[in-house]
Amino acid sequence: MSIGLFRQAVRNLSRSAGTLPSNGKSSSFRRLFQWLSPGIFVKRWLLTIYIGVLMTILGLAIWLKLTPIFLLFQLVDRIIEFLARVVPHYLSGPIVLGCGLFLVFWGHGRSLGEISKVLRPDGEQTLLDMLWDNRRLNRGPKIVAIGGGTGLSTLLRGLKLYSANLTAIVTVADDGGSSGRLRRDFGVLPPGDIRNCIAALADEEKLLTELFQYRFEAGDGLIGHSFGNLFLTAMSEITGDLERAVVASSKVLAIRGRVLPATLTDVSLWARLADGRTIEGESNIGKSNDQIVEIGCSPANPPALPAAIAAIQEADYIIMGPGSLYTSVISNLLVPEIAQAIAIREVPRIYVCNIMTQPGETTGYTVADHIESIDRACGQRLFDAVLVQKSPPSTDCLQYYAEENSYPVLLDRDDVKQLGRSIFAVNVMEEDPNNRYLRHNSRRLAKALIHFYRRAQDSSPHGNGKVTPLTRAKSAR
Incomplete structure (x- = not known):
C-alpha cells in the first residue's frame, strides 16, 4: 500500500500551519x-x-x-x-x-x-x-500522565481544562488493527494511542476526533485504516521519526500540551502465564485466558525518550492510568529509565484504577492486585495513592458486563493499606443507558485528580506537594 497521497497532503498542511468555552452571557x-x-x-x-x-x-x-x-x-x-x-x-x-x-x-x-x-x-x-483562559491554563501545574488506549485520552480530555502544561507519555507496543498493519508495512512505531491523545488535547476536539477516527471502507490497501494513523505515518516519513512527527502534528493542530512516545525503540510485549505458556504481542496478551505472572518487552530495557524523562523530572504531578493494566500502563513502565525517574520524584503520584476488570488480562483482579502487578513489574514503588470508583454501577450495566466476563474491581481496603497506599474514593463514572457501557467521565475524573493534587499541596509541610505519611492518612479518611 502507498501513502504518498497522504504524505503530500500532510506536507501541504504543514506548510500552511505557520479552554473553557465562554457562555457568551456576560x-x-x-x-x-x-x-x-x-x-x-x-x-x-x-x-x-x-x-x-x-x-x-x-x-x-x-x-x-x-x-x-x-x-x-x-x-x-x-x-x-x-x-x-x-x-x-x-x-x-x-x-x-x-x-x-x-x-x-x-x-x-x-x-x-x-x-x-x-x-x-x-x-x-x-x-x-x-x-483569561490562557493565563489560567499556563499557570496550571505541570502534569505528566502515563498510559495508553482510550483511558489516557479520556483523562487528557478533562485535564486540559485545568492546565496547559500537560505531557502524555504513551505506549508504543500496539501491534493490532490499523497500527499493527502500518507497523509491519512501513516499520513505523504504532501511532494509534498517540493519535487518540492528540485528538483529545486539540481545541477543536470533536471535529478532530471524528477526522482522526475515520476509517476507510474502500480503496486498495486503505480498508480498515484510520485517517489519524495514516496522517502520523506520513508525518513520520516526512520528519524522520515519530517524535518529530508528533511535535510537527501538535503545531499543525494547535493542541494543548504535549504527547510523547515512551521510547523510539520498536518494542513488542511478551507475557508468561500461570500455566507456564509465554505469549507475545500486545493484542494477544489482552486476549489471554490465564493469569499473567510476568510481563516484559523485547528488546529488554529499551532506552527512554529523553524528552519524556525531562518531563517527569520537571513534573509537579504524576498520574498513571486509567487503561489496560498490562498493555497500556505497565508497558510504559517497562522502560527502566521512566520507572526510575518516577520513583525518585517527591511530588503527588497517583494511580487511577480501572472500574471494571478486563476479560483475560485482569479477570478476578482487585485494586490491590492492580497495585501489586505494577510494583512487581517495576521492582519498586512508583505511586503513593490510588483513585477508585466509589459507587457501584447499575444492575443493568453489571448484567451486560457479566455477559462479557467483566466485573467491578473490588476495593480491598486492608490489602491496599498494607501496601502503603492511600485510597481516594470518588464517583468518576458515567454510564451510557443506550449502549450500556461505562467509563470514566473525563470532567469528573480531572476535577477529582486536581482536588487530590491541591489537597496534597496543602497537606505538605514544605509546600512542595510531597505525599508524606500525614498526607496519606488524611487522604485515606
Whole structure:
C-alpha cells in the first residue's frame, strides 16, 4: 500500500500551519471592568499606546513649529472657561471626564472586538475570555500522565481544562488493527494511542476526533485504516521519526500540551502465564485466558525518550492510568529509565484504577492486585495513592458486563493499606443507558485528580506537594 497521497497532503498542511468555552452571557459593562482586573497585562500597554499617541502628535507639532497648536490650546482654554461659567464645575468636570473615558474604552473595545473576530470567527470566545483562559491554563501545574488506549485520552480530555502544561507519555507496543498493519508495512512505531491523545488535547476536539477516527471502507490497501494513523505515518516519513512527527502534528493542530512516545525503540510485549505458556504481542496478551505472572518487552530495557524523562523530572504531578493494566500502563513502565525517574520524584503520584476488570488480562483482579502487578513489574514503588470508583454501577450495566466476563474491581481496603497506599474514593463514572457501557467521565475524573493534587499541596509541610505519611492518612479518611 502507498501513502504518498497522504504524505503530500500532510506536507501541504504543514506548510500552511505557520479552554473553557465562554457562555457568551456576560454583559458589556461587566466585561469592560474585567479589562481593569489584575493579571491580564493589557491595561499598561493600552495606556502606553495612548500616551505615545499624544506625545507623538505634540512632538510633531513642536518640531514643525506649528503655531496653530498655540491657538488650539487657547481655543480649548476659552471653551473650558465658558463651560465653567455656564455649567458648574461639579457638573461639567464629570461630564467631560465621562465623555473622554467613554471614547477611550469604546474605541479600544471595538478594536479588540475586531481582533477577536479574526482570532475566533465563530464568536464562541471574546479576546478577554481567551486571555483569561490562557493565563489560567499556563499557570496550571505541570502534569505528566502515563498510559495508553482510550483511558489516557479520556483523562487528557478533562485535564486540559485545568492546565496547559500537560505531557502524555504513551505506549508504543500496539501491534493490532490499523497500527499493527502500518507497523509491519512501513516499520513505523504504532501511532494509534498517540493519535487518540492528540485528538483529545486539540481545541477543536470533536471535529478532530471524528477526522482522526475515520476509517476507510474502500480503496486498495486503505480498508480498515484510520485517517489519524495514516496522517502520523506520513508525518513520520516526512520528519524522520515519530517524535518529530508528533511535535510537527501538535503545531499543525494547535493542541494543548504535549504527547510523547515512551521510547523510539520498536518494542513488542511478551507475557508468561500461570500455566507456564509465554505469549507475545500486545493484542494477544489482552486476549489471554490465564493469569499473567510476568510481563516484559523485547528488546529488554529499551532506552527512554529523553524528552519524556525531562518531563517527569520537571513534573509537579504524576498520574498513571486509567487503561489496560498490562498493555497500556505497565508497558510504559517497562522502560527502566521512566520507572526510575518516577520513583525518585517527591511530588503527588497517583494511580487511577480501572472500574471494571478486563476479560483475560485482569479477570478476578482487585485494586490491590492492580497495585501489586505494577510494583512487581517495576521492582519498586512508583505511586503513593490510588483513585477508585466509589459507587457501584447499575444492575443493568453489571448484567451486560457479566455477559462479557467483566466485573467491578473490588476495593480491598486492608490489602491496599498494607501496601502503603492511600485510597481516594470518588464517583468518576458515567454510564451510557443506550449502549450500556461505562467509563470514566473525563470532567469528573480531572476535577477529582486536581482536588487530590491541591489537597496534597496543602497537606505538605514544605509546600512542595510531597505525599508524606500525614498526607496519606488524611487522604485515606
